[in-house]
Amino acid sequence: MPVGLNHEDMQKLDDVVAVRRKVNQGESLFRSGDAFTSLYAIRTGFFKTCVSSEDGREQVTGFQMAGEIMGLDGITSDRHNCNAVALEDAEVCVMPFANVEELSREFPVLQRHVHKIMSREIVRDQGVMLLLGNMRAEERLAAFLLNLVQRLHARGFSRSELVLRMTREEIGSYLGMKLETVSRTFSKFSEDNIIEVKQRWVRIIQPDALKKIFNPDICN
C-alpha cells in the first residue's frame, strides 16, 4: 500500500483491517449464498474458492495465499457466490466493504488500489479460461506448477521446492481434469526427470522444461 499519508489517515486505514478471524483447516470462511459484508485479506494460510452448479458439479476457481483478497464475488448480488475453504489453518483480516468504499472515496490512491485488485482478478480468471479452453493436461499442470511456485517465491519460499496444500482432486477440479489424470501427469513429469514428486512434496528439477511444455513456441 504505497501512500504518503499522515498519521491520522494511516490510523483510519489500519482500523479497516483491525478485525481478524481464524479459520481452521477444512472450515469455510464464507459459503455461496451467505450475505456479503466484507472482503478478506489472507494473513496466513491457504484457501481454495469453488463454485458449484445447481446439479452439484463443483469447480475450484482458485487457490489463494497470504496477501491475496477473497470475497469480491459477493459485491454484485450482496451474497457470496462461491465457497472459500481453508486448506490449512489460516487467519484473515476482515474488511467491511462499506468501510472500504467509504475510505475509497476519501483516498483516491486506495480507490485505485481496490479497482486494480478487482481488475487483476478478472485478468486472472481470463487466463484460467485460456488454460481450460485451449490447453492439454500436461500444459495445464505445467502452468499450474509454475504459477504456484512463482507466487510462493514472491513470498520468500523456494523457487524450486513446494508442498502442495491441496489434493489431486482439487488440482484436477481447478484444471478441468480428473484426479487420475493429475496423478498420471505428475508421474510422467517425474519419469521425464522434470520434477521430483513425493505425495504433496514437489521439487522442480527443470523449470525450463516446464515452461516449454506450457508454452511450446517460446523455447529458448
Place this chain on the structure above:
Amino acid sequence: MPVGLNHEDMQKLDDVVAVRRKVNQGESLFRSGDAFTSLYAIRTGFFKTCVSSEDGREQVTGFQMAGEIMGLDGITSDRHNCNAVALEDAEVCVMPFANVEELSREFPVLQRHVHKIMSREIVRDQGVMLLLGNMRAEERLAAFLLNLVQRLHARGFSRSELVLRMTREEIGSYLGMKLETVSRTFSKFSEDNIIEVKQRWVRIIQPDALKKIFNPDICN
C-alpha cells in the same frame, strides 16, 4: 442508473458518457497491450473479447451486447489485456476511467454501481470456468444458447429466435471446443428437434430440453 440526483449532478454524469465512438464490423475497439484510458459501454452492436497466449493460442473470453461494459481488464496494469472486436457495426460510449473514478468519489451510488459491474464480471468468469472445467460439448452449447437468448430477450428480442453474430469457430473458442464439434452439436440438437438451425439463424423449439441438457438434475 437508479439515482435521485439534481439536474446539475445528472449533467456531470452525462458528460462522462458524452463521447461516442463507432467501430465497424471486424475492427478492434482496443487491443491487448494498448494503453488503458477508458471503459466502454456498448450502445449498439455486438462484440467479442479474446485473450491470446504468447504462443498464439486464442481464447474468446466473452460476447458483449448493448448495455454491457468492456475494458475492465485494463485497470490492473494500465494496459488492456484482451482484444475487443466488433462482430457487427457498433457504437460505444467512451468513459474515461479517471472521470469515472472522480465521480465515484462524489456519488456513492455510482461507486457502488462500478463495483457491482466489476464483481459481476468476476462471477460471470467463474461461471465460464465451471462450464469449461466440468461440462461436455452438448451441455456447453445448451448453456451458451440459453444464456444468449436470455440476454437478447432482456433487450426486447425474441425468447426463441436468434441470429448468431459469431462464427462456429468463435463459439468453439469461447466454449473450449473445435468448430466441427460445435457444428455437429448443432446438428444433433436439430435432429432431436430441440432447435432449428440454418447457418446463423437459430430457433429454440424446446427450451426445456436445452435446460435439461445443461442441468441434468433439475428435470421438471
Place this chain on the structure above:
DNA sequence: CGAGTTCTTGACAGTGATCAAGCGACGTGG
C-alpha cells in the same frame, strides 16, 4: 458471377475419463 469464407459431414485417431485394484501415508485408539 466468382472467389473466398463459413459450415457441414465423414472417417479415423488420440487424449483423457471411467472403472477397478492395490499401495502408502497418516491419525486414532487400544
Place this chain on the structure above:
DNA sequence: CCACGTCGCTTGATCACTGTCAAGAACTCG
C-alpha cells in the same frame, strides 16, 4: 508404540468423447 482404518495417491485396462484431417456444400460479398 503399534495395529488398524481411512483417506489420498498411483497404476492398469478399457472406452467414449472430442479432435484432426479431409472433402464438399452453402452462403456472402465484392
